[in-house]
Amino acid sequence: MASSPALFRQAVQRYAPWLLGVVVAAGVWATATGDMGPRSPLPGVVAVLLAVASGWAAAQVRDRRWPLFLAAAAGWLVLAAAPAGVLASYQAGLRLRGRRLAGYLGGAAVVLAAGVLIGLHMGGMRRLTTASPANALVTAAYLVGFPLLVGLWVRARRDALTAHRDRAERLEREQEARAERIRAEERTRIAREMHDVVAHRVSLMVVHAGALEVTAADPATVEAAALIRSTGRRALTDLREVLGVLRQASPGRTPEPALDALDELIRESRAAGLQVRRRDEGAARPLPATVGRTANRVVREALTNVRKHAGDADATVLLRHLPDGLEVVVRNGPSTGGPALPGAGLGLLGLRERLELLGGRLEAAPVDDGFQVRALIPVADWP
Known part of the structure; x- marks a missing residue:
């Protein structure tokens, strides 16, 4: 069953065009009767027909634009009615580009100039409201200029949001890949x-x-x-x-360093400016090569992350020899500041996958204003 917001959106999408048509038709009729502009001397049936035509064109604007443009031109020239013209200019800014937009502006200029000539010919209130220089400029601004700019602004925001959404989706796909x-x-x-x-x-x-x-x-x-x-x-x-x-x-791959290369890895980290200490707990015993390589990878990835995100912090590498496994803990203290290098977190993701395949587990989380990476590598089932 659809939720209330979904039902509301469906109702808006279904009935909003016809509601807009009713508003435009009412505005054209109000102009013809003198409530929103100069009263038309033409028969009332003409006003009714133009109001109905303008309302129908406004309701169809999602699918067809040209009826609204024609209704706007006819409404302005015959009744000096602005509602259809305002909506037409907004739709032009929202949906037209390039030559089509230039064509609309040219057509709007012709209609406005013809409206001035008609106002001069008819005289009276029509001449005062549409043909005087000041009112002609104001008419051009509110009938074409302002709604056109609003439509262009809305379209620019939509394009920007669409571009951001596409970029986010693309980055998400690349991250997953x-x-x-x-x-x-x-x-x-x-x-x-x-x-x-x-x-x-x-x-x-x-x-x-x-x-x-x-x-x-x-x-x-x-x-x-x-x-x-x-x-x-x-x-x-x-x-x-x-x-x-x-x-x-995977051609050309060289064997990864094992646990006996851990001291060399720590020396390289110290040479790079990282303050690292090593501690060993428990009785050391020979370990399978796979366990040693995994432990070396855990330490290397953890120290790399320390250099990226807390290069001035102290780090401790702890190897705890357990009866049924090897525990590797790399912990760093708080950083005193400085720029951090960007990282995608894929190194820890690969380590977690590797340890899960070996039957172990990996934990990585902030602790005491620092960060800790803890890996438990089982060895009981290995030769």
């Missing part, structure tokens, strides 16, 4: 590293199965070992094919 590209790159990198780990385990299975096939005396055991060995070899073949596809999709 960049985010999707980063997710795909992370999945590709993780899949490549998973290949290394799984291939190592399957290779061990094949070796042990081959040894069991040679040394076992039970025929059933020998048959099972042979099956395991052949299946493992087929799995290794499939893994090599997958790796080949991944390398073709």
Whole structure:
């Protein structure tokens, strides 16, 4: 069921043109009777016909403009009625461009000049209101100039809003495309590293199965070992094919630095002017290469963000060795000022995707006037 605002908008869109037509027709009739201008000496049926025609033309202006322009010219020349002319000038400024707008201005000038000649011929109140120099200039201003400028201003605002909306939608699409590209790159990198780990385990299975096939005396055991060995070899073949596809999709990629390159990364950050301290907690133990590379990426991205947004703040890198994982915390204090570099936040998005694929999690949030990036990388299920 439609909401009240939606129903109101539908009602306005449906009935507003006809309401506008009624207002224009009433204005033309009021001019002919002398309530809004010089009283017309013509028969009343002429005024009725022009009022009805002007109202109908105003109601049809969304679809057709030329009836309104004709009704405006006829209403001014016959009755000196301005309502249709004001609406026509507004619509010209709103919807006409280039030669069509110039053509309207030329036609309006001809109609105004003809109105002056008719006023001079008819004399009386018509001459006073439309043919005297001062009133002719005022008539040109309120009949053509001012409504035309209002229409041009409204059109310029609409064009600007449309341009801003299109630009915002385009930027949003580009942002989504960049985010999707980063997710795909992370999945590709993780899949490549998973290949290394799984291939190592399957290779061990094949070796042990081959040894069991040679040394076992039970025929059933020998048959099972042979099956395991052949299946493992087929799995290794499939893994090599997958790796080949991944390398073709990402040619020329060099291995990422692991955890042993963390000190070098911190030294580079210090050389760049960042004040960084490192702390280690817990008993360190050998970590899988994938875990080390992920930890290095977390620290590198976090320090990059510190340099961008708080280059004068102190930063601490904490590695906490847990029984079932590695916790990496990079925290910086408050910044004392200075310009911040722009960032799109896609680096943290890629890290979060990478950690979720590994079964970990990433948290990034302000804390104590600073900022903290915390990553938990599980290692219990890794060799």
